[in-house]
Amino acid sequence: MNNISIITFSPTGQSKACVLSVARATKKPYTERDVTQPLMRSQPLYCEDSLILLGFPVYGGRVPTLFSAYLKDHLTCKNCKAVAVATYGNRAYDDALVEIEDLLMEKGVPLVGCAAMVCQHSYTDKVGEHRPDILDFQLLDQLAVSLEHADDAVHPAGNRPYKKSMVLATPSYMPVLTESLCNQCMQCADVCPTGALQAKDSNLCIHCCACIKVCTHKALRMEDPRFFGTVQNLETFCRERQNSELFLA
Numbered sequence: 001m002n003n004i005s006i007i008t009f010s011p012t013g014q015s016k017a018c019v020l021s022v023a024r025a026t027k028k029p030y031t032e033r034d035v036t037q038p039l040m041r042s043q044p045l046y047c048e049d050s051l052i053l054l055g056f057p058v059y060g061g062r063v064p065t066l067f068s069a070y071l072k073d074h075l076t077c078k079n080c081k082a083v084a085v086a087t088y089g090n091r092a093y094d095d096a097l098v099e100i101e102d103l104l105m106e107k108g109v110p111l112v113g114c115a116a117m118v119c120q121h122s123y124t125d126k127v128g129e130h131r132p133d134i135l136d137f138q139l140l141d142q143l144a145v146s147l148e149h150a151d152d153a154v155h156p157a158g159n160r161p162y163k164k165s166m167v168l169a170t171p172s173y174m175p176v177l178t179e180s181l182c183n184q185c186m187q188c189a190d191v192c193p194t195g196a197l198q199a200k201d202s203n204l205c206i207h208c209c210a211c212i213k214v215c216t217h218k219a220l221r222m223e224d225p226r227f228f229g230t231v232q233n234l235e236t237f238c239r240e241r242q243n244s245e246l247f248l249a
């Protein structure tokens with residue numbers, strides 16, 4: 001299969017970087033569909049005779065709902081196989097890989113390889129610090145090499161039934177803007193995967209932190225104590241190095 005179709009959902013860009021590194025290492029041409037933004041998630045996608053490379057983050061041990069809904073509702077495949085690269089912030093990937101395996105199976109697409117890659121945690125750069133590193137990229141190169149002959153289905157680690165989906169906190173919260181620091185460049189609104197910032201609607205916010213990371217003036221920050229509680233737990237319990245993993249046939 002020489003057609004490579006990349007599909008990514010990647011609010012802070014790490015999943016996309018990992019999957020692009022696999023695609024480039026194959027030295028084959030590829031097409032890219034980034035469905036992080038709402039507009040792109042409204043467009044159908046048809047893939048035929050393709051190797052589909054999926055890149056997405058783990059959210060609460062699962063595939064982000066916006067991404068799984070997009071794949072379920074908008075992706076149609078004929079004679080395809082898939083490889084999944086799930087990135088996670090050094091806590092755990094739990095059931096995200098088996099969830100994507102099942103979702104693809106429902107579409108008749110076998111999962112012929114996958115990776116659980118450790119990256120920096122979106123909430124704090126002290127967890128998953130300096131990841132992905134050289135060892136992680138070597139693993140991604142190994143995945144790229146294996147794609148040449150990837151025909152058999154793989155069965156990644158994870159449990160069924162899956163871990164319960166992350167329930168966003170109620171009342172909801174979103175990043176708070178310090179207006180004196182803001183130069184109105186609007187990059188924060190541009191990267192928001194749900195339009196929450198534009199609409200100033202905290203119910204839309206998925207806490208991906210893309211807006212916080214893109215702001216060079218540090219004008220946005222989470223101020224909710226629940227967020228700080230999560231960060232504190234991550235920094236206390238999740239700093240020990242986890243190894244990225246490959247699942248190959």
Ligand SMILES: Cc1cc2nc3c(=O)[nH]c(=O)nc-3n(C[C@H](O)[C@H](O)[C@H](O)COP(=O)(O)O)c2cc1C
Pocket residue numbers: 009010011012013014015016056057058059060061062087088089090091092093119120121122123206207208209
């Ligand atoms: C809402 C949310 C939930 C997350 N849940 C997990 C998790 O369950 N386990 C984990 O190790 N990392 C978790 N992370 C960290 C991300 O999976 C990680 O930082 C990922 O590489 C971000 O990908 P991106 O740069 O493509 O957005 C979570 C991040 C966010 C924003």
